[in-house]
Amino acid sequence: SPGDYTVTYSYTDSNGCSNSDTKTVTVNPLPIVSVNDEETCAGYNATLTADTSGTVCSGSLLYAWYAGSSPSGTILGTDPTYSTGTAGTYTCKVTCNTTGCSSYDSATVTVYAGPTADFEVDTLTICNGTPVTFTDLSSAVDPATLTLWQWDFNNDGMVDRTDSSASVSFEYTYPAPGTYTISLTVTDSNGCSDSETKTDYVTVYPLPNASAGPNVTIDEGESIIIGGSPTGSGGTGPYTYSWTPATDLSDPSSPNPIASPDDTTTYTVIVTDSNGCSDSDSMTVTITSPAPSRTRRTVEVEPICYFDVDMLGEVTRIYVTCDDGRCIRDYSPEDPDELHFLDFESGTEVSYETDRHFSPGPPRWIRMRVSDDPPSIRGNYVAVSKVYDFIGYTATGHPVSSVFFDRAVGMQLDYDPDNLPDNTTSVGIAMWDPEEEEWIIQPQSTGRVAGVGTATADVTHFSTFVVMATTGETVEEAAAPAPPHEPPEAPTPARFTGSNLLITPLTEKLWGPLPLITRIGHDATISVTVTNAGEEAGVYTAELKFNDETLGSQDIRLAAGESSLVQFQVSNISNSEYEVELAELTDTLTVYNEVNWWLSGTLIALVLAILAFLFARERKRRRIA
Known part of the structure; x- marks a missing residue:
């Protein structure tokens, strides 16, 4: 066990003479280390922690992480914790720097294959008020099973529906017309999750408005035009019309047919717009007896x-x-x-x-x-x-x-x-x-x-x-x-054109007086001339794009015929080749590091010569000595 021990050594020779010596031996304690097994999901890291509680060390503890069940091979990390997304066994060796004593422990990282979220709907376009049928197509990797489904039907970041058991299909009715982005997040029994987002996936069309017109009263034998003013509105035109009952109507597909009923009749019109959405409305034509001073007549015969x-x-x-x-x-x-x-x-x-x-x-x-x-x-x-x-x-x-x-x-x-x-x-x-x-x-x-x-x-x-x-x-x-x-001829609106696109890369020599490496294009100035070719003043937004990605913009106001220089300063550009676009003009910017090989070779040769000289002088000094 750890502690200080006294050791005495006695020696007696053949003449009977003896002597002895006493020494103190110190046994230092080993570090105490414990590492627990961890679990994670594919695509995520697990963090292993070396617990050294109870360790006695007058100095500091040194950590070394290894792959495998023994502290050998390549050191992966030197912190008390180690993060990895790769399954396997990992060993942490802990050493007290003042005693050199060390111990180690191993743990296993398990990586679970996560689930796959997916879904579909019965229709991508639907009329307002009609439910959409959602079908879950998600799956988990055996032996894991799905345990949680979270739906966001309008991409507002809020969970609109939660299921804790399998619900293959269900209906959802959107509250208003619009185009909706939908997200589904599923979680399996291992705690792993996956999300599927479908952008602008479902479009809900507005309904048209049907108006059959007001109720009216006519004499027996008379006719009247029915329908609203207009009969169809809202939604997306043009519209189709269907009146019922069609009896005694001049054209049941007309927005305003002529009604000639023999008895009091309630007519219903269904208005359908170009998206197939429909609405209905009804009106009643009430028949009364003809006035005593007039006789019944048929409009097709009598004037x-x-x-x-x-x-x-x-x-x-x-x-x-x-x-x-x-x-x-x-x-x-x-x-x-x-x-x-x-x-x-x-x-x-x-x-x-x-x-x-x-x-x-x-x-x-x-x-x-x-x-x-x-x-x-x-x-x-x-x-x-x-x-x-x-x-x-x-x-x-x-x-x-x-x-x-x-x-x-x-x-x-x-x-x-x-x-x-x-x-x-x-x-x-x-x-x-x-x-x-x-x-x-x-x-x-x-x-x-x-x-x-x-x-x-x-x-x-x-x-x-x-x-x-x-x-x-x-x-x-x-x-x-x-x-x-006749109105006066309107002036030509502002019309902007770009010209003289100029890309000026900055050349930067590193290492001061010994420029072994030259950086070209990591900073650059990009400019263009914008001209208003129209007859009216206007504002132009100049957007600077690298590989179709907008890095910045400037708004300039130009009078008719006026030109202006637009200039951008871009810094910290990574090494690569870029297509630069400004004012609808394009050019290429190449960013790279250039090595001065001649100077580098000269310096290396000089250093080798100095080392050779020093080595030769040292050998000569030793021979003389």
Whole structure:
């Protein structure tokens, strides 16, 4: 055991003479070392720790790690800990530096093959509100088994679903339209995990909005156009329509079919957009007995003695004389919000044209709707309201070319006065002339008085209308088309070009007065000239890229025709060859170390000569001695 021991040696010779000597022997304790076995997962390191608790050493402990079960071979490390991702047995030898005593212990590192995370969905595109079916395809390496599944359905870093037992398939409904990145992390019974992320994997389309229109009441034997204004919106157009029941409808695939039911009927429309997403809505047509003063008639046989004006969903019936189609009294159709009006005087004759054929008498319907494709507005005119189409339809639902009146019909349209430009000189209702392809300001109405937020006009036929503000010089309203106001030719926008790309690598000689190695290109200056070739000022962002990776950018503002030098300083560039791109120009930068072999050889020869001289002198001195 460790301690100090006294040893005495006695000696007696043949003459009987004797002598003795006494010495003290010190036995030093061995270091105490213990290393525990460790486990880790593939791709990760295990850390072995040498525990030397209880070791007595007056100096410091020295550590040496070896591969294998004995302290021999290459030393892997000299710290109290050693990290490795390779399975096997490792030995740590601990030595007390003051006594030279040492001991060692061995431990085993076990590396488990981790699981593989994977999944799929039943569809990559889906409509909002429809669940997505997820299927887990993950696996573990025997004998390990999967014990934990963690799902992130929207790439926000939060776990949205956790399973602790196998769930091969399940459904998940996204709360809103969008494109989603999905991640799955699985963990096995050894504690090893793996993640799979699929970027922009599932796209959820928005649903369209279906509008079947308001409930309406008509007399027995009458017909009416049904549907919304518009019937389909939202989602992604164009749309397809399917009305049920299809009985008594002119075209069940039309957004606004003509309904001629014999009994009260509820109609349902399904609107499907280009992504296959759909929505539905219903409305009811209520049938009442005909008025006592009128007899039932079928529109296909007897002449129409009335027509309906549909103002954004509010329907007004106007009765006319059957022989010449004149209004039998004054009528003032309006929209549901009582913002827009028409004024038909008693005796106004209504007729229409379709396919270049003039028809006396009114069409079956006149509908006011927000224009889906309004004509452009040019010159010193600005629209301050929505653009509205006034379109006539025959009894079979065929749109007519135009509706005419033998006397002016008053029109009032609402607008938001906050939309008026500061340099507004006048406000009025303008009508689109499709033949001349221009807007024509209409004369103000002689009936209604325009006020703040309302504009009036007298019109003699229907087309497309808008409340329009005239800016700049005053334009007198006229019943005839005004000369077109062509906008001035716009200047060419800012257009930037690059030229004179220059790459200047810095040459740096190492080791001061003895430049054995020269570093070339580790620091570099890169510049380019940027020119604005357009006719307007603009801002250009110059991006410096090395091998398609952006290292930096500068924003410069240039007037028309102006040029500017853009310069970047790049430091600590690693040895390699780089494709440099700046202002859409490219060149190559090679970074390397250059060795001065001539100087290196000279120095080596000089050192060898000095050593040889010193060696020879030493040998000569010894011979003399």
